[in-house]
Structures are given as structure tokens and as C-alpha cells.
Amino acid sequence: MxxxxxxxxxxxxxxxxxxxxxxxLAGAEADVQRLVEANMExxxxxxxxxxxxxxxxxxxxxxxxxxxDENGAPVVVEYKRxxxxxxIHQGLFYLSWxxxxxxEFAHLVRDRxxxxxxxxxxxxxxxxxxVAGDFTRYDIHAIREHRRSIDLVRYRxxxxxxxxxxxxxxxxGRTPKGGREQPTGPAxxxxxxxxxxxxxxxxxxxxxxxxxxxxxxxxxxKYCAYQRxxxxxxxxxxxxxxxxxYLSLDPxxxxxxxxxxxxxxxxxxHGTGDLEVQLRTERDLERAQRLFRASYAAA
Numbered sequence: 001m002x003x004x005x006x007x008x009x010x011x012x013x014x015x016x017x018x019x020x021x022x023x024x025l026a027g028a029e030a031d032v033q034r035l036v037e038a039n040m041e042x043x044x045x046x047x048x049x050x051x052x053x054x055x056x057x058x059x060x061x062x063x064x065x066x067x068x069d070e071n072g073a074p075v076v077v078e079y080k081r082x083x084x085x086x087x088i089h090q091g092l093f094y095l096s097w098x099x100x101x102x103x104e105f106a107h108l109v110r111d112r113x114x115x116x117x118x119x120x121x122x123x124x125x126x127x128x129x130x131v132a133g134d135f136t137r138y139d140i141h142a143i144r145e146h147r148r149s150i151d152l153v154r155y156r157x158x159x160x161x162x163x164x165x166x167x168x169x170x171x172x173g174r175t176p177k178g179g180r181e182q183p184t185g186p187a188x189x190x191x192x193x194x195x196x197x198x199x200x201x202x203x204x205x206x207x208x209x210x211x212x213x214x215x216x217x218x219x220x221x222k223y224c225a226y227q228r229x230x231x232x233x234x235x236x237x238x239x240x241x242x243x244x245x246y247l248s249l250d251p252x253x254x255x256x257x258x259x260x261x262x263x264x265x266x267x268x269x270h271g272t273g274d275l276e277v278q279l280r281t282e283r284d285l286e287r288a289q290r291l292f293r294a295s296y297a298a299a
Contacts, residue, residue: 009164011023011158011162011164013159021158021159021162022158023156023157023158023164024156024157024158025081025082025133025156025157026081026133026155026157028081029079029080029081032079032081032131032155033051033064033065033079035163036065036077036079036131037051037065040065040067040077043165044067044075044077044129044153044229044230045069045070045229045230045231045299046067046068046069046070046075046077046129046230047067047068047069047070047113048065048067049065049066049067049068049108049109049112049113050063050065050066050108050112051064051065051066052064053065053066053108055094055097055101059093059097061093061094061097063076063078063094063097063098064076064077064078064079065077065078065079066098066105066108068109068113068117068121069127069227069230070225070230070231070272071122071125071218071220071225071227071231071272072117072120072121072122072220073121073122073125073126073127073149073218074098074105074121074122074123074126074127075126075127075128075129076091076094076095076098076126076127076128076129077128077129077130077131078090078091078094078128078129078130078131079130079131079132080130080131080132080133081132081133082132082133082134083132083133083134083135083136084132085136085138085139087130087132087139088128088130088139088142088143088150088152091128091130091150092128092146092148092150094128095126095128095148098126099123099126102121102123105121106118106121109121122218122220125149125173125216125218126148126149127148127149127150127151128148128149128150128151129150129151129153129229130150130151130152130153131153131154131155131165132152132153132154132155133154133155133156134154135152135154135168135169139152139169140152140168140169143169143170143171144169144171146171146173147173148171148173149170149171149172149173149216150170150171150173151167151169151170151229152167152168152169152170153165153166153167153168153229154166154168167214167228167229169214170213170214170216170228170229171214172214172215172216173216194238194240197238197239197240197241197242197243198238200238200243200279200280200281200282200285201235201237201238201243201279203282203285204235204243204245204279204285204288205217205224205235207285207289207292208226208233208235208292208296209226211292211293211296212228212296214228215227215228215296216228218231222236222237222270222271223235223236223237223246223270223271225271225272227299228296228299229299230248230299231248231272231273231299232247232248232295232296232298232299233245233246233247233248233273233292233295233296234246234270234271234272234273235271236269236270236271241280242278242279242280243278243279243280244269244276244277244278244279245276245277245279245288245292246264246269246271246272246273246274246275246276246277247273247275247277247291247292247294247295248272248273248274248275248295248298248299249273249274249275249291249294249295249298250274250275251263251264251265251274251275254275254291259278260277260278260284260287261275261276261277261278261291262275262276262278263275263276264276273295275291275295277291
């Protein structure tokens with residue numbers, strides 16, 4: 001990948017005519033790092049913990065950024081201004097160090113976010129996010145050979161005030177479950193009662209995993225999350241008569257339907273997302289798929 005690798009998407013200013021806004025790299029790596037760290041939750045779905053974190057005198061390194069994602073997984077973020085074939089190996093080196101220093105990370109989380117967050121760190125799903133000007137095809141191939149969750153994110157600045165982020169590739173660190181043909185619904189009629197609701201939850205799981213490649217399924221005690229770069233959906237354990245799915249969509253931009261969709265922004269609930277979708281029947285699952293796809297596309 002050389003030359004003008006971005007953009008399939010081209011940006012234009014329509015004020016007083018149509019003028020293309022040309023993409024550019026940062027003047028320095030630190031410019032990207034400062035911007036992402038200051039807005040990490042909005043840009044990556046990760047809560048920022050520390051910058052230039054020292055790995056001590058033996059390893060003699062500094063982790064660009066440390067964070068924790070919305071499911072409690074530790075996150076190492078590494079930045080490069082342009083294309084750098086060493087960014088993945090460097091990030092994996094720091095991720096390995098982090099797994100050997102769990103108590104130190106938990107102490108950092110406790111200091112920044114409190115004891116509850118520190119007690120809920122998800123150590124079976126640590127992540128590496130590499131933010132760079134570009135990646136080579138060898139980078140994309142390499143992450144698929146690792147047993148770690150790795151996201152390659154390409155950036156571009158546009159003009160003075162705009163930045164674009166593109167998820168180039170994702171390795172889930174697990175046996176792939178995405179990329180299958182998306183079902184239109186269960187093959188057999190569902191049973192009534194609790195067994196039917198359990199089948200409905202399983203069918204929703206199948207639909208969400210089938211939305212595309214690179215989907216990570218993260219199981220927590222009180223919910224199951226479906227993640228690209230960030231969560232796009234969470235499913236709570238089935239209730240007696242319904243399955244609750246929470247999507248990362250703005251409820252103000254959705255036509256809410258009583259007993260089907262609900263605005264839960266500011267209302268406590270398990271999982272993540274401000275739009276609640278209530279599934280009671282196969283028909284509910286069918287009409288929810290449009291919302292599932294919209295949330296997936298926005299993640």
C-alpha cells in the first residue's frame with residue numbers, strides 16, 4: 001500500500017462551490033497521540049488511563065497509551081505517523097508485558113476509575129489498537145496469525161478541524177464467528193415459553209455475529225457484547241417473556257415503537273448502548289435487523 005491509499009471516501013467542502021478537502025498525515029506522531037488521548041472514548045470506545053507509561057528499567061520501554069474498553073478489557077494503543085512495519089510487534093511486546101503485570105494495571109485502574117472497575121478487568125480479552133497513517137498487506141496478514149485481539153486503524157487529517165478513522169483490519173484473537181451468511185430468521189418455528197425465548201436469544205446471537213467479518217463476542221457475567229472497534233450491540237440474559245438487546249444508536253434518530261424500542265439514555269441497565277430493542281417473537285427479530293445493521297455500520 002503506497003501512495004494515496006486513502007481515500008475510497010473523498011471529502012468535499014460545499015460552501016461557495018465544491019472543493020475537495022485533501023487528506024494529510026500529521027506533522028508528528030505526537031499530534032495524533034494527543035488528539036486520540038484527549039478524545040479516546042469518543043473515537044475508540046476506550047477510557048483513557050495513562051500516556052507514555054513506563055514498563056520499567058528491565059523492559060525499558062514506554063507504552064504510548066493505556067486504556068480500558070467498555071467491557072473492561074485492557075487496551076494498549078500504539079501510534080505511528082505513517083507506515084511502520086514494527087508497530088504491531090512493538091504493540092504485542094507491550095501487551096505481553098501488561099499480561100505479566102496485571103496487579104500494576106489493576107492498581108492504575110483503581111487510581112483512575114475506582115475499586116469496582118479494577119475488580120472487573122477482563123483479562124481474557126486484552127486488546128492492541130494500532131493507529132497509523134497506513135498499513136501494508138503484510139501487516140493485515142500478520143495480525144490474523146496472532147492469538148491476540150488486534151485492531152489496525154488508519155487515520156487522516158482533513159483541513160484544520162477534521163480527522164477520519166478507518167478500521168482497516170481486526171483480528172479477534174478467537175475462532176472466527178463472523179463472515180457467515182446472515183440468517184433471515186430461525187430455520188424451524190420457535191417453541192413457546194422459556195425454551196422459545198432461549199431460542200430467540202440464540203437466533204439474535206447468530207444474526208449479530210453474521211453481520212460481517214472481524215466481530216468479537218465478549219461474554220461478561222451480566223451481558224454479552226458484540227464488538228468491532230467498539231461495542232455495537234449487547235444482549236442480556238433472556239427474561240421470561242423477552243430478550244433485551246442494547247444498540248449503540250442515538251434513540252433521537254430512531255422512530256421509537258412502544259413495546260419494541262425504547263430510549264434508555266440515562267437509565268441504568270446492563271450492557272452498553274442507549275437504544276433498547278425488545279424481542280418477543282421471530283417477527284421482532286426480523287424487523288430489528290435493520291437497526292442491528294445500522295449499529296454495526298456505525299461502530
